[in-house]
Amino acid sequence: MLLISFFKTIFKKSKILFLGIIIYILGITYTGIAINQISPFYVWGMYATPTKSKDEYSFTQITYNNEIIDNFPVYMDFKKGFYNYPLYTYLSYEKFSNHESFNKNAHNKLGKYPNLYERIISNEKDWERYFIYYKDFLEVRLKNKANSILIEEIKINYQENGKSIKKGKRTLYEYSK
Amino acid sequence: MEKVLRKEKEHFTNTQSNSWNQFEKYSNLIVRVCTLWILFTLILRWIQSALPLNYYSLKLISVKNDYAYWLFRYTQIDRLILQNSTSATLFTLSLFVSIILLFLFPRLWLIRFNAFVHYCIFAILNNLYITHHMHYFMLIILFLLALLFPFRLFSYTWNAMRFYVCWLYASAFLWKVRFGAFLDWNTGVETVKNNMAKWVYQNPEHFLTDIIHFGIAHPFIFNFGHKLVLIAEGIFLIGFFTKKYDKLLIFSALLIFISTALFSDVFFIEQLFIIILLFLSPHYWEKLNNITNSIIPCNKSKGSSI
Numbered sequence: 001m002l003l004i005s006f007f008k009t010i011f012k013k014s015k016i017l018f019l020g021i022i023i024y025i026l027g028i029t030y031t032g033i034a035i036n037q038i039s040p041f042y043v044w045g046m047y048a049t050p051t052k053s054k055d056e057y058s059f060t061q062i063t064y065n066n067e068i069i070d071n072f073p074v075y076m077d078f079k080k081g082f083y084n085y086p087l088y089t090y091l092s093y094e095k096f097s098n099h100e101s102f103n104k105n106a107h108n109k110l111g112k113y114p115n116l117y118e119r120i121i122s123n124e125k126d127w128e129r130y131f132i133y134y135k136d137f138l139e140v141r142l143k144n145k146a147n148s149i150l151i152e153e154i155k156i157n158y159q160e161n162g163k164s165i166k167k168g169k170r171t172l173y174e175y176s177k
Numbered sequence: 178m179e180k181v182l183r184k185e186k187e188h189f190t191n192t193q194s195n196s197w198n199q200f201e202k203y204s205n206l207i208v209r210v211c212t213l214w215i216l217f218t219l220i221l222r223w224i225q226s227a228l229p230l231n232y233y234s235l236k237l238i239s240v241k242n243d244y245a246y247w248l249f250r251y252t253q254i255d256r257l258i259l260q261n262s263t264s265a266t267l268f269t270l271s272l273f274v275s276i277i278l279l280f281l282f283p284r285l286w287l288i289r290f291n292a293f294v295h296y297c298i299f300a301i302l303n304n305l306y307i308t309h310h311m312h313y314f315m316l317i318i319l320f321l322l323a324l325l326f327p328f329r330l331f332s333y334t335w336n337a338m339r340f341y342v343c344w345l346y347a348s349a350f351l352w353k354v355r356f357g358a359f360l361d362w363n364t365g366v367e368t369v370k371n372n373m374a375k376w377v378y379q380n381p382e383h384f385l386t387d388i389i390h391f392g393i394a395h396p397f398i399f400n401f402g403h404k405l406v407l408i409a410e411g412i413f414l415i416g417f418f419t420k421k422y423d424k425l426l427i428f429s430a431l432l433i434f435i436s437t438a439l440f441s442d443v444f445f446i447e448q449l450f451i452i453i454l455l456f457l458s459p460h461y462w463e464k465l466n467n468i469t470n471s472i473i474p475c476n477k478s479k480g481s482s483i
Contacts, residue, residue: 003340003417009197010333017330021337032348037310039245039301040318044345047368048352050361057374071379077444078227081307082235089239089308105242120240120250133236140234140262141226156374162394164377 056155056167060087063150064138082141086134090172091153093127102127131173149175200332203462206469207335208283208324211451215276215296215317218447229258229272229299232306233265239308249301258302272299284328293321316342316451339455343416343426346433350410358407365403366396372441385439392440399440406436416456423456430456 010018027041037043062070062083072080096102103121110117131151139146151173156164200207222228238255240246249255258268275288275295282288300314319341323334353359370393377386392399409429415422430452437443 001418002420006197006336006340010337013333014327014330017326017333017337020326028344036242038243040315040322042312042315043352044312044349045352045356046312046349047364048349048356048358050357051364051367051371053363053367054371057371059375059378061375061379068379074438074442074444075446076225077313077446078222079225081309081311082227082232085307085309086235086237089237103240106240106247116251119253120247121238127237130237133234136236137232137234141231154378156378158370158393160394162390162392164374164381164390166378 054157056157058153058155060084060091060172061152061154062087062138063148063152064142065144065147065149069138069142086137087151087172090127090130093130131175134173135175146175147177149173197336198332199459200335200462201329203459203466204328204331205283206462206466207454208331209280210454210465211317211320212276212280212283212292214450216273216280218317219273219276221446227303228269229302230262230266230269233259233262235259235306237308238305240305241310243310246301246305249298249305254298255302255305258298259306268298271295283324286325286328289321289324293318293325296321313445313447315345316448320451335455340417342452342455343413346410346413346429347417350407350413353407353410359404362400363396365400366393368403369393369399369440372443376442389440402436402440406433409433420458423458427453427456 007018007021010021024041027038028043031038031041031043035043035045060070061068070080070083072083093102101107106117106121110120134151135146135149138149150171153170153172155167155169157167159165219228238250240250257264259265272295275292278288279292296314297318300318303314304311316338319338323338324331326334350359358364369389373389376383377389380386409432412422412429413426416426430449434445434449437445
């Protein structure tokens with residue numbers, strides 16, 4: 001087997017490299033068993049569970065100074081990430097009653113050490129002020145002062161012919177000068 | 178007789194050993210091609226305003242359960258870098274310089290270490306502040322990590338990375354088998370419906386939207402395509418046994434990339450190019466080496482000119 005021959009060669013050639021590779025394998029084995037990623041021991045388990053049919057499919061949309069600013073082609077993935085992911089995190093935060101339950105794992109492990117917890121999680125842990133920060137972020141990023149901002153969660157579904165149909169929307173944040 | 182057998186065994190072992198060392202001659206070239214790619218992806222991020230100088234105003238973070246992120250937050254490096262536009266710009270500049278230095282002096286360990294540290298900080302900063310565990314950086318980080326070993330071992334670390342990519346896809350396939358996505362027929366069309374909802378809503382007139390509508394109305398297409406893509410991931414298991422089918426693995430990686438880009442809105446271009454390079458045989462590096470040597474002449478006994 002190619003892999004075994006490789007390990008034999010590495011073992012003979014350099015003990016340091018052999019050890020490095022073994023440590024890395026142990027790392028990815030641990031994170032794989034614990035299903036908890038620790039960079040750089042990544043777990044490649046995305047989309048591993050079945051995706052079930054839903055009544056509605058939701059996403060966010062940002063309208064800035066009356067212009068939709070988050071309609072990106074797929075190759076603008078980097079840009080897209082900065083607009084979308086923080087909003088998705090906010091939506092998941094909404095489902096929790098407080099900051100501690102949102103960061104449950106960190107709170108369980110570091111709750112006894114408030115200073116450490118504070119230092120690691122965030123000083124700006126008040127997610128209620130989320131959109132004040134997000135407005136600053138948009139203004140810096142777009143290099144343009146906001147006259148109006150509308151951030152919505154839009155819900156759609158698909159018809160028999162495959163076409164989408166709007167089911168509803170919810171305003172997450174509205175700002176006007 | 179015993180002597181002959183021993184000699185044959187030694188010869189066989191040497192041949193095997195040499196086959197793992199066959200990229201040594203092209204170490205400089207490979208590192209520089211990868212470094213150029215890293216620079217290119219950083220420029221792409223620059224164009225898309227996705228560098229620290231563009232997101233210093235982000236305040237809220239998500240540390241997930243990644244202890245590396247916790248450690249990073251404990252050091253407060255992120256606050257130091259993202260406290261204002263000047264510090265964020267300085268770090269971004271320093272990141273570019275570290276990668277350019279790596280291109281110029283790939284054999285200097287301190288330069289390699291410097292590039293590794295810079296890129297790791299950049300990747301963790303990015304993931305912390307977009308509040309998402311993005312995997313796109315992984316192969317570049319792994320490449321820079323591999324460069325921390327002595328440069329004479331580069332060919333072996335390059336082969337180790339090839340095995341890692343086989344693991345990356347094979348494990349993605351095995352996870353899907355273990356947790357049920359592989360055996361769930363409708364996961365294909367449901368993933369498209371979920372991931373492309375924003376696209377079809379915002380681009381109703383686009384031809385890709387028409388294709389997606391057609392595929393949703395005829396779910397067999399997306400469900401069958403999904404299974405094909407999963408099999409393309411599983412094919413990477415072959416890579417642990419032989420290098421004979423490496424071209425097929427390149428094709429599989431391309432198939433996975435194109436299908437997820439079009440129908441799942443995922444674009445892991447940073448990884449893709451390095452994956453392709455990892456499965457190229459020395460024959461292609463020799464060709465590229467000849468081309469670079471013809472452009473930048475050098476002493477042939479030293480190997481590649483760049």
